[in-house]
Amino acid sequence: MSKVRLTIDGIAREVEAGQDLLSASLGLGVEVPHFCWHAALGSVGACRLCAVRIHDGPDDDEGRIEMACMTPVAEGQRVELADPEAAEMRARVIEWLMVNHPHDCAVCEEGGACHLQDMTVATGHHRRRFRFEKRTHRNQDLGPLLTHEMNRCIACYRCTRFYRGYAGGRDLDVFGAHDRAYFGRYEDGPLESPFAGNLAEVCPTGVFNDKGWSEHYARKWDMAATPAICTQCSVGCNLFAAERGGRVRRVQNRYHGAINGHFICDRGRFGALHVAEARLDHPRIGGAPADAETTRAAVQEALAKGAVGIGSPRASLETNAALRRLVGAERFFAGVGEAEARAVGRMAGWLAKGRGASLKQMEAADAVLVLGEDLTGTAPRAALALRQTARGAADALAAEKGVPAWLDNAARVAGEGRRPPVALVTPMTDALDDVATWALRRPPEEVAAFGQAVAAALRGEAAEEAAREVAEALKAAERPLVIAGFGTGRGDAVEAAGAVAEALGEHARLALFPPEANSLGLALAGAEGLEGAVAALEHGRAGTAVIAEVDLVERADPRLVERLFAAAETVIALDSAETRTTARADIVLPVADWSEAAGTLVNHEGRAQRSFAAVSGGRPAGWRVLAGLMAVRPGWDTLDAMLDALARDLPQLAPAKETAPGAAFRLPLGQVARAPWRMSGRTAQDLAGRVPEGTPPADDDAALAFSMEGAQGADAPPALRTSYGVPGWHSASAAPFLTDGPDGPMAGDDPGVSVLPGFTAPAPLAEHAPRGAGLAPLPLHEPFSGDELGRRAQRLAQRCPAPVIALHPDDAAEIGLADGQRVAVDGGEAVPLTLDPAVPKGHVAATAGRLLPRGGGHRAIVEAAE
Amino acid sequence: MRGVVQSLAAVGRKLLTRKYTAGYPEVKPELPARYRARIVLTRDPDGQERCVACNLCAVACPVDCIDVVKAETEDGRWYPETFRINFARCIFCGYCEEACPTQAIQLTPDFETADYERSSLVYDKDDLLIAGEGKQAGYTYWAVAGKAIAGKDKGEAQGEAPPTDLRDLCP
Ligand code: SF4
Ligand code: SF4
Ligand code: SF4
Ligand code: SF4
Ligand code: FES
Numbered sequence A: 001m002s003k004v005r006l007t008i009d010g011i012a013r014e015v016e017a018g019q020d021l022l023s024a025s026l027g028l029g030v031e032v033p034h035f036c037w038h039a040a041l042g043s044v045g046a047c048r049l050c051a052v053r054i055h056d057g058p059d060d061d062e063g064r065i066e067m068a069c070m071t072p073v074a075e076g077q078r079v080e081l082a083d084p085e086a087a088e089m090r091a092r093v094i095e096w097l098m099v100n101h102p103h104d105c106a107v108c109e110e111g112g113a114c115h116l117q118d119m120t121v122a123t124g125h126h127r128r129r130f131r132f133e134k135r136t137h138r139n140q141d142l143g144p145l146l147t148h149e150m151n152r153c154i155a156c157y158r159c160t161r162f163y164r165g166y167a168g169g170r171d172l173d174v175f176g177a178h179d180r181a182y183f184g185r186y187e188d189g190p191l192e193s194p195f196a197g198n199l200a201e202v203c204p205t206g207v208f209n210d211k212g213w214s215e216h217y218a219r220k221w222d223m224a225a226t227p228a229i230c231t232q233c234s235v236g237c238n239l240f241a242a243e244r245g246g247r248v249r250r251v252q253n254r255y256h257g258a259i260n261g262h263f264i265c266d267r268g269r270f271g272a273l274h275v276a277e278a279r280l281d282h283p284r285i286g287g288a289p290a291d292a293e294t295t296r297a298a299v300q301e302a303l304a305k306g307a308v309g310i311g312s313p314r315a316s317l318e319t320n321a322a323l324r325r326l327v328g329a330e331r332f333f334a335g336v337g338e339a340e341a342r343a344v345g346r347m348a349g350w351l352a353k354g355r356g357a358s359l360k361q362m363e364a365a366d367a368v369l370v371l372g373e374d375l376t377g378t379a380p381r382a383a384l385a386l387r388q389t390a391r392g393a394a395d396a397l398a399a400e401k402g403v404p405a406w407l408d409n410a411a412r413v414a415g416e417g418r419r420p421p422v423a424l425v426t427p428m429t430d431a432l433d434d435v436a437t438w439a440l441r442r443p444p445e446e447v448a449a450f451g452q453a454v455a456a457a458l459r460g461e462a463a464e465e466a467a468r469e470v471a472e473a474l475k476a477a478e479r480p481l482v483i484a485g486f487g488t489g490r491g492d493a494v495e496a497a498g499a500v501a502e503a504l505g506e507h508a509r510l511a512l513f514p515p516e517a518n519s520l521g522l523a524l525a526g527a528e529g530l531e532g533a534v535a536a537l538e539h540g541r542a543g544t545a546v547i548a549e550v551d552l553v554e555r556a557d558p559r560l561v562e563r564l565f566a567a568a569e570t571v572i573a574l575d576s577a578e579t580r581t582t583a584r585a586d587i588v589l590p591v592a593d594w595s596e597a598a599g600t601l602v603n604h605e606g607r608a609q610r611s612f613a614a615v616s617g618g619r620p621a622g623w624r625v626l627a628g629l630m631a632v633r634p635g636w637d638t639l640d641a642m643l644d645a646l647a648r649d650l651p652q653l654a655p656a657k658e659t660a661p662g663a664a665f666r667l668p669l670g671q672v673a674r675a676p677w678r679m680s681g682r683t684a685q686d687l688a689g690r691v692p693e694g695t696p697p698a699d700d701d702a703a704l705a706f707s708m709e710g711a712q713g714a715d716a717p718p719a720l721r722t723s724y725g726v727p728g729w730h731s732a733s734a735a736p737f738l739t740d741g742p743d744g745p746m747a748g749d750d751p752g753v754s755v756l757p758g759f760t761a762p763a764p765l766a767e768h769a770p771r772g773a774g775l776a777p778l779p780l781h782e783p784f785s786g787d788e789l790g791r792r793a794q795r796l797a798q799r800c801p802a803p804v805i806a807l808h809p810d811d812a813a814e815i816g817l818a819d820g821q822r823v824a825v826d827g828g829e830a831v832p833l834t835l836d837p838a839v840p841k842g843h844v845a846a847t848a849g850r851l852l853p854r855g856g857g858h859r860a861i862v863e864a865a866e
Numbered sequence B: 001m002r003g004v005v006q007s008l009a010a011v012g013r014k015l016l017t018r019k020y021t022a023g024y025p026e027v028k029p030e031l032p033a034r035y036r037a038r039i040v041l042t043r044d045p046d047g048q049e050r051c052v053a054c055n056l057c058a059v060a061c062p063v064d065c066i067d068v069v070k071a072e073t074e075d076g077r078w079y080p081e082t083f084r085i086n087f088a089r090c091i092f093c094g095y096c097e098e099a100c101p102t103q104a105i106q107l108t109p110d111f112e113t114a115d116y117e118r119s120s121l122v123y124d125k126d127d128l129l130i131a132g133e134g135k136q137a138g139y140t141y142w143a144v145a146g147k148a149i150a151g152k153d154k155g156e157a158q159g160e161a162p163p164t165d166l167r168d169l170c171p
Helices: A021-027 A084-097 A115-123 A158-166 A196-202 A211-215 A268-278 A292-304 A315-327 A340-354 A361-363 A380-389 A392-400 A406-414 A443-459 A463-475 A491-505 A521-525 A528-540 A558-565 A620-627 A639-649 A653-660 A731-736 A809-815 B002-014 B056-060 B095-099
Strands: A003-008 A011-016 A049-056 A062-068 A078-080 A134-136 A145-147 A173-175 A182-184 A207-211 A225-231 A238-244 A246-252 A307-311 A333-334 A365-371 A422-426 A438-441 A480-485 A509-513 A546-549 A571-573 A587-590 A599-602 A606-609 A778-780 A805-807 A822-825 A831-835 A845-849 A860-866 B039-040 B066-072 B078-086 B105-109 B160-163
Touching: A011 A021, A049 A084, A049 A558, A062 A084, A062 A491, A084 A115, A115 A480, A115 A528, A134 A158, A134 A480, A145 A196, A145 A211, A158 A196, A158 A380, A158 A406, A158 A521, A196 A207, A196 A246, A207 A211, A207 A246, A211 A246, A225 B039, A238 A268, A268 A315, A268 A380, A268 A422, A292 A546, A292 A571, A292 A587, A315 A546, A315 A599, A315 A639, A315 A653, A333 A340, A340 A491, A340 A521, A340 A528, A361 A380, A361 A480, A361 A509, A365 A380, A365 A443, A365 A463, A365 A491, A380 A480, A406 B078, A422 B039, A438 A463, A443 A491, A443 A778, A463 A480, A463 A491, A480 A491, A491 A509, A521 A599, A521 A653, A528 A558, A546 A620, A571 A620, A571 A639, A571 A778, A599 A653, A599 B039, A606 A653, A639 A653, A805 A809, A805 A822, A809 A831, B056 B066, B078 B105, B095 B105
Parallel strands: A003 A078, A134 B160, A307 A333, A307 A546, A365 A422, A365 A480, A422 A438, A480 A509, A546 A571, A571 A587, A778 A845, A805 A831
Antiparallel strands: A003 A011, A049 A062, A049 A078, A145 A207, A173 A182, A225 A238, A238 A246, A599 A606, A805 A845, A822 A831, A822 A860, B039 B105, B066 B078
16 A cells, blocks of 8 residues: 655654545544544544644645545645644534533443543533523333433434444434434334444444443443453454453453454343353252362262263363363363364364455455355354445445545445345345345255355356356456355355365455354364264263263254263263253353353454453353362463463464463553553442452453553553553544554454464265254254353343244145144244245254254254143 | 750740630531531432432542442432442542532531541441532432433423424424
8 A cells, every 4th residue: 555644733644545534643643533433434524523624735824624534645735633723613513512412421321431521521612502402302212232312412323324334224214304313213122233232332422322231330430341252153253341340241342353343243242241140150969069079079980980071162272171181182072063063173174274264354355155154143243244245346336436435425326336246045034135146045955065066167067057157256256255154054065165265266265154152163172073972971981971161952963962961970061050951960060151261262263362351259260170170180270371281282272372461471560450540439349347458359360450550451462452541532432543544453463363274174074964854954043142151141132032943834734733833843942833935845944052953963853842 | 055045935935825726525626618528428409319320429539439339210310329438548638529410429527537447437328328408409410411210301301492303394
C-alpha cells in the first residue's frame, strides 16, 4: 500500500493511502470524537461529530470544516482537530444530540463505559441550555437478552447498520419521522438474530444493554476483566470476562483481528454465563457425597484395575494431556465417535498443508463453496464472516468506480448489490440462503458426492450441471474458498472439500469447522474414537473408564455409550456441572469450568489460544485434579510446568506454550492487572462486620493479578490484555486505538500460535455411511444452543428453541407416526413429531446433542413414546 | 539566659488571654451543618430511599471504603441492595457527597464515631439510612431523570413531552 504524508495539528504524519481521515487519525492515536463511524461498519457521515478543519495544502490558508470520516486522506493535507471553529461545531453537535436525552446516567447500565458520556465530556458540554420539552419514546421488551431504553438514542444508525447490513437481521429497523426516529422492532419480542447481543457494544449509548448484566450489575470500573476464549464452538472467539465478587457478570467481545474482530455471537456472549447452573461442587461416590481422602482411595483402587481415559473436545489441551499421561497414550481415547475423531484428524491434516483460512481470510474470498455445513448453527461467527464475504463483489465493483468500501452507503449504491458466487450445499434450508447464489439441497450422503463432482469438473472430467457451474465460478475466482465441517455427522464432506481445494490449486483456501472449541486439539493429541475405549473395556484390557469433561450421550451413539457403562466396572467422571454422564458415573470429581482455570484451546484454524481464570479460588483445573490422582505425583504445580510436560509427551503441541507469556512474565509495572485502577469498594466490599486485611489472591498460572496492581490496557502483550485501556474512551469504541487499521490485526499482533505444522493426518474412514438399521441421522444445529453446559445459561436457554424431531411425511406414514405425536429417537427424550417435506427421505432430523448425538455414525430408530 | 526569659514572658502573656479550650466531652462543640463527619443516606421528600445505587460515591471515594451493590425493583427503580461504608478507612473528604447525583449521601457534623473494635466501624445500609432529607430538602432525582418508574411514566418527568406516536408522519 502506498503512503501519504499529512499533518494533524501541526505534527507531520505518514499514513496508508485510501483510508478515511477518521480511521487514520484513530490509528495514530489522535482522538477525533465520533459516533456514527464504526471500525467494522465504515463511514456514513450521519452524526456530524467528527468535524475537523482541513486545508488542502500549504497554500490553502482558510481551509474548510469537514467530516473526518467522510474525507479520504490526501497528500499534503493539513488537518486541525483543535481548530476553534471545528471544536465549537463538535460541542454544538453534542449539545443538539443531548437535547432530548433523559439525563439518567445514574440509573443507566452504560454509565462509566458510555461512548456518549465520553464524547460529551471530550467536547466540554456540561450544562443544558435548551429550555423546551424533551421528546420521549416508549420502550420495547426485546426478550431475555437485551434491554431497551430508546430515550437515550442519538440516532447514529449504528444499530440498524450492524443488525441489518452487517448481520443480515430483519426484525430491527428505524421507524417514525422527523426527530422521532425510533430504533426497535415492529412489535415487542425477542430480537431474532443470533448476533443481536452485539448491539450492546455497537450502540454508543445505553439504548441496548445486556439484560443479565443489568440484573447482576456492577459498573465497568468495578469489574475485573480477564482475557478468555469462548468454548461454545470451534471458532474460538476472544472474550473479556468481567467479574466482581467472585461472579462473572458479563462477557464481551475482545478484539482479535483474525477471528472475531468486533463481534461475537449470542451463544458465546450469553452461553458463557452457564457457570452458575447445576454446578458440581463436591466429590461423589455412588451418588453420595464423599470427602477428598475417601474419593482418592476409591479412585486409586479403580485405577489399579487398569483404566482407559476418555478425553474431551471441550476440555483444555492441558486436561487432555494430563489424562493421557494418567492412563497411558495407548489407552487414551476421545469422548466422541470414531467417525468424528477421524474426520477432525483429517481436518487437521488438510489444514496442516497451509491452506487454512481464518475468519478474516474467509471475508476476503471471492467465491465460496459450502459443503454440508449449517454455519449459523455450528460456528455462528463464521456465518457472520461469510455474510461479509458476500459483500465483497459489491465493494469490488464500487472500487472500480472509485468508491472506497469505507464509504458505506455510497459503496452499497455503487456496488449495485453485486454478489460473489456462493454455493451452499446443505441438507435443509439454511440461514445463509439469502446470500447464496446457489442454495442447493442435498441429503447428507450426497453432499460429499456433489463436492467430488465439483472437483471432477475442475479436473475437466464429466460432472452434473450444477457442479459444473459451481466449478466454473470457483475456477474464475482469485481467492476461492471451500468450507466444510462435521455438522451432518459425516466426515466425507471434509474429504470432498479437500479434493475441491486440491483441484483448484495452491491459491484455494479451506475453512474447516470441527464441532467444538478444542476438537482439533484433541485430534492433534492423537485420540481415537470412543469405540476403541469400549473395545478395551470389553476385552478386559481395562476395568475403569476415566471420563474428563465430556457428556458422551451428546456426542456418541447411545448403543456405544450403553456398552461402555456395561463393560466398565467403575466409571470416573470429571466435570464442572451435572451432565447425563456424571449422573451415571460411579465416582464424580468436580473440576473447574472455563471461568475458574487457565487452559489452552485449539480453534478451527489450528490456532492455540490461552484462556485465563476469571475468578480466583475456584475449583481446581481438570489437569490438576488428574495430577492429584496419579500414584506418583508429577511435578505439575503450575500451568507452565504442565505445558512443559505436554510438550514432552506431545511434541506436536509444543508450540502451545508460546500462546501467551508464562506466569513469571513481568512488565515494568509488574504483572498485568485484571481490575481497573478506579475499582471501588476495595476496603469495604463483602465485609459484613469485618475489616479486610491480607493480600489479594495470587494466580499461579498467569502473569495476571487479581487486583489493580500492574500494567493496564495496551501496555500488556495482546494475549494478556485485560482492557483496551485508552484514557477517556471507556467503551468498546476504544478498540480502534489498539489495532493496525480499523479492522486489522491488533497492535503487537493477534494472539495465538499454530500447532499444525508437521501434523500427519490419519487415513480417512473407508465407510462414511451410518451403520445399522433405521433412519439416517441428520443432526440439526441451532445458533442459540451450544454444548451441554452453554445451553444451561439461564437467559440464553429462554432463546433456545424447543428440541425438534422431524421426519419426511412419507417416512412418518411408513412408520405409522402422525404429526404432533410424541416420539423419541433411540429411546431418548420424547418430543412432539414435526412433519416436514424439507427433511430428506429416509432421514430423521433432530436437535443435535439433546436428541441426536451429533456424530454417532449409527442409524436411528424413531418410535412413538408412551 | 535571655532566651529563657523571653520564653517565660511569652508563656506568661498567654495567662492573660481568653481560654479557647473546650470542656469536651462534657461540653459538646457547636459545629456548622456543613461540617464533614459521619455519613448518612437520606430520603426523598416522599420518604422513599434516595440512593439509586449509581456507584458514583464509591468510585469518587479516594480510599475505596464505600461498597454499593445495585438491585432493581419490579418497576425499574434502582436501589442499593448493599450499601456499606468502612469508617475505619473513611477520611471524611466529602467527595462522595459531591459526586452523588441524588443528594442521597451526606456528611453530618456527628464526628463521634471512635470505637475500640475496628469491625464495628463497618456501617451497613441499616446503620446509614436516616428518616429525613438532610441538608437538601425538596430534591427528587426521579422527577428529573427520564427513566420510567411506578407513578412516573415516560413523558412525566420534568420538562418531558408525552411519548411520541411513531405512526405520525407530520413534521
Ligand atoms: S447512554 Fe450514556 S449518557 Fe446516556 S444515560 Fe446512559 S450513560 Fe448517561
Ligand atoms: S439505538 Fe444506539 S446505535 Fe441505534 S441509532 Fe440509537 S444510539 Fe445509535
Ligand atoms: S460460539 Fe463460536 S462463534 Fe459464537 S462466540 Fe463462541 S466461538 Fe465465537
Ligand atoms: S452517589 Fe448517591 S445515589 Fe449514587 S450510589 Fe452513592 S449515595 Fe447512592
Ligand atoms: S463519525 Fe463522522 S459524521 Fe459521524
